Amino acid sequence: MAPRARIGILLLNFGGPETPSDVRPFLRHLFADPEVVRLPAIIRVPLARLLAGIRYRQSREYYRQIGGGSPIRRITERQGEALKRALQQWGYDVGVYIGMQCWHPFIAEAVERIIEDGVTHLVVFPLFPQFSFTTTGACLAKLRREVQRRTDWPVKQQVTIEHWHAEPRYIEALSQMIEEVLSDFAAEAGSRVHLLFSAHSIPQRYVDEGDPYVEQTRETVERIMDRLGRQNPYHLAFQSRLGPVRWVSPYTDRVIQQLGREGVRHLLVIPISFVSEHIETLYEMDILYRETARRAGITDFRRVAAPNTHPAFIGALAHLIRERLAAFDVTSSLAHPGD
Known part of the structure; x- marks a missing residue:
């Protein structure tokens, strides 16, 4: 009798320092x-x-x-737990693994756990909706290097979800979250509420070299606006630039300043390339950009939360994973890693 398949889901993300003492080594x-x-x-x-x-x-x-450290690991763990429960409802008993690019649990640690558990079928899921060399590409390259170092890699079949920026259920989930916050604005604000989609920027030279990130981000925004069916003005801007190199623009802070000069008073900021709260949302958006908006004369500033474990978002990810699991054709022979 053939051994039962041991299925794993590997969630990849960037990671972040959890305590003040983690900050320096994280930056290194x-x-x-x-x-x-x-x-x-x-x-x-x-x-x-x-x-x-x-x-x-x-x-x-x-x-x-923002409390001393990043919540990204805790949120990613909760996302993994929610995905595991969702997949169990379809009869899939899976092990969920988390690998971070720049902090614990590192991708190498996830590889070690996958080997220890004898995973035979693996879905690799970078938690970046839009593909970029700097995010999904970096995580997958690190994973390949770690696997190539091992002679005991047990995985027989592996699929990777490289981007999912236009997946209908993902678009539906974000649209639902936006609608929930739009309904909080005063009725008289109506179509005067400007929607500002803010994505993490990347160096412009990567785009010039063929990185699809900006194009995919624009497509995400357009599909959301089509789904919303609203007439509100909307904008796409980029944040978190670093250093003297040229980054993809327009920059979020400058767009906010310009909107204030144009007389905009109601602004909804939407984190479009982030799946969990992190320094970019909790500090840059909630503290830095809120103050930028106040100084610019924008009196009603609100933000859509990162998807985190929103039921519609988890449902969207679970469906993506389920589609890949179906390709394994192992639904009749499942085993949880560690059995």
């Missing part, structure tokens, strides 16, 4: 990543130490203002 990992900083190792590694030292105090202060 971030700047030393060859997929993030494309320089030879002999330059990249010492540069990472230098940059981490320069940015440490400022970054630690930002994290202090």
Whole structure:
């Protein structure tokens, strides 16, 4: 009798420091990543130490203002638990693994657990709706390197969900979350509420080299607006730029300032490339951009929460995974890793 399949779901994300003492080593990992900083190792590694030292105090202060650290690991764990429950309703008993690019649990730690559990069928799911060399590409490259180092990799079949920016259920989930917040605005605001979709920026040269991130992000926004069927003005901007290189624009803070100058008073900010709360939403959007809006004369500033474990969002991800699991043709021979 053939051994039962052991199915795993590997969720990949960027990670973040959980305590003040984590900030400096997290920054070193971030700047030393060859997929993030494309320089030879002999330059990249010492540069990472230098940059981490320069940015440490400022970054630690930002994290202090949101509670001392990033909640991304805890939220990703809750997302994994919710996905596991959703898949169980369809008869799939899976093990869920979390691998982070720049902090614990690192991708290497997830690989070790997958080996220990003897996973035979694996769905790799980078939690970045839009593909970029700097996010999905970086995580998948790290995963490949870690797997190639091992001679005991047990996975026989593997599928990867590389992007899902236009998946109908994902669009529906975000649209539902936007509608929930739009309904909180005063009725007289109506179509005067401007929608500002804010995505993490990337260096412009990556786009010039063929990175599809910006194009996919624009498609996500257009599909959401089509689904909403509203006449509200909307904008796409990019945040979290770093250093002197040219980043994809327009920049979120400058768009907010311009809207204020144009007399906009009602603004809804929507995190469009983030699936969980992190420094970019909790500090940049909720603190920095809220203050930018206040100074610009925008009196009614609101934000849509990151999807986190919103039921419609989890349902969308679960359907994506289910479609890939169907390709394994193992529904009659499931075993939870560790059985």
